[in-house]
Amino acid sequence: MFLTKLALKNLIRHRNRTLITACIIAAAVFLYLIFDSLIAGMTDMSYDTLIDYETGHLQIVHRDYWAEEEKLPLEDLLSLEELATLSQVDGEVARSPELAFPARLSNGMNELPVVGKGIIPDEFLRIFPLEDKFVAGSMFALGEYKAVMGKRLADLLDLQVGDFITLLVRDKNETFNTIEAEIGGLIHTINANVNQNVVYVPLDIAGHALAVPEKVSKVIIKLEDKNGAPRIAREIEARLPAKIGAYPWNELEAITFAGAKNAGIMVMTTILLVIAAIAIVNTVILAALERMGEIGMMKAMGLQEKELIYLFVTESVGIGILGGLAGVLLGLIGVALLVRIGIDWSAQTGVDMSSFGIPVLGTMYGSWNPLAFLRIFCFSLIVSFFASIPPAYWAAAKDPIEAIEYR
């Protein structure tokens, strides 16, 4: 008890050192919390971006197609007639069939590889909120030889509303075919893939050109609550033939890919933690070295090695608690500001962040992650604890005279 009291007294006695070390720990904790909040916010936004513009909450797909989806095959498609028998499920808001196909987009001068999507416009717009994303023109109607694409893609080929494009496709028999269409509308969303790689055409025109009339790659479903997707997927599967599967949003490839990207970001966060740990260790070691003379004096007065180590570790953990708490408090304020106000990157940098595939248009918001607060507080304590042991051992093992005359 005496040693614990001494350790606490030491913390107050060496006020400046305690404050500086605690400040460094607090800064590391604060930076981690801000970074974590921004990453979590971006993850939420990227999931929402994919769900809102590409995947929906749930997809009905032929199981064999699912395995080959990346290649956008024209095999194992779903029959619209067959799907018409599937009645609405509880919690379903809307559904939209989609026929996806690889294509080469030509403006008569140059070509670009794109993904074509045959859609039923009314049903599509009930799932994906694109109405207010049109920067020019409007959505086409079924049967019209018109196309809608991202403004960025149109800019790449110097296209405008009213221009004619050719989509070169291969039909079900692997024979080349073309879809000649007028550009009906240009959109700009926060989804970089939709902006740069996708051309929408009416489903009937696409089906005819690809020699797969009345067939679709998938049916996309929007739900009232995205968290209900796994349960509703199971319900739908029970009503469908075994060859057809219902896949909730969290199992979709685009989402898992986004998850993998986030795993990469988590690696970066870990590196940030390691850097923070090094800063803490460095500060604690320096503080110990600074007190060599004091250690020698205490040893000369009869303090045993294990008592010295206990003293050191207690002081270090005390600093860790102080720094951790201060960091968490600052983090609470910072994250609260991020969640409420956010950061407008485009205003800060003058650059549209969605150009880089970052799903941000306008302001980027943070997200609350209570686990991160707990994690970083414990982390700062553990690092302070372990960081203090080696220098304490080293100093305690020294001869008292050597320690006193260390400098």
Added chain:
Amino acid sequence: MKRLIGLFLCFLFLVHLGAAFAAELTAEEIIRRRDHNEYVNTASAEAEMIIVNNNRKTTKTMVSYADEDNGLVIFTNPRDRGTKFLKRGDDLWMFFPDAEELIKISGHMLNQGMMGSDFSYQDIMESDKLTDLYDFTLLGEEELNGRPCYVLEGIAAPGKEVSYYRRKSWVDKEKFIGWKEELYARSGRLLKVMETKRIEQIGERWYPMEMVMEDKLRKNTRTEFIVRAIEFNPEIPADTFTLENLR
């Protein structure tokens, strides 16, 4: 009696007319003869590909080996030296020496121009005889580049997987070489035009030595393909068309 003589004369006229038609070649026979000239079973060749894109001109040289359904192309120009393409049946692989990477070209990648040329990978994949893939009809006769030609139209045979639904060919009436070919999508859109600029008699067959391909979905581009040397039915080592040989 006069009536009988009249009928006899009519009969003779009809017989003569029939014989005259029989002497004319059918569309299938014309294409078969063209295939006989242009279709290669086994060959090795040195060739040059000149890709013209607006004002930019890129020349690539290559040696190639073909044996039935298999083919190997090795680029020899300094920039692409060691880049190889291997076709085995319906599969196509590419090897980049710098990356030491073997890539299988499949799906929509096959629609892209080979090494930036106007020939798509799919174009080099189709090695079947035209008579096996298309139903041809004779549209008429025309003179092209000073040569009398048959004009034929080929429509994809039912059940056959072909890249181009329709092709219109100008085939030399005497040498049975295709001087020009227009390749169409199923929608009727003209996609590519290939013209033969120079032919050569090698042994008993005529063979196109210089061709120009134009992708009609792009402007101001064309690819010239020039055969510098070709040998038919050479001895090709058995392991030429293996993936191990590609690395």
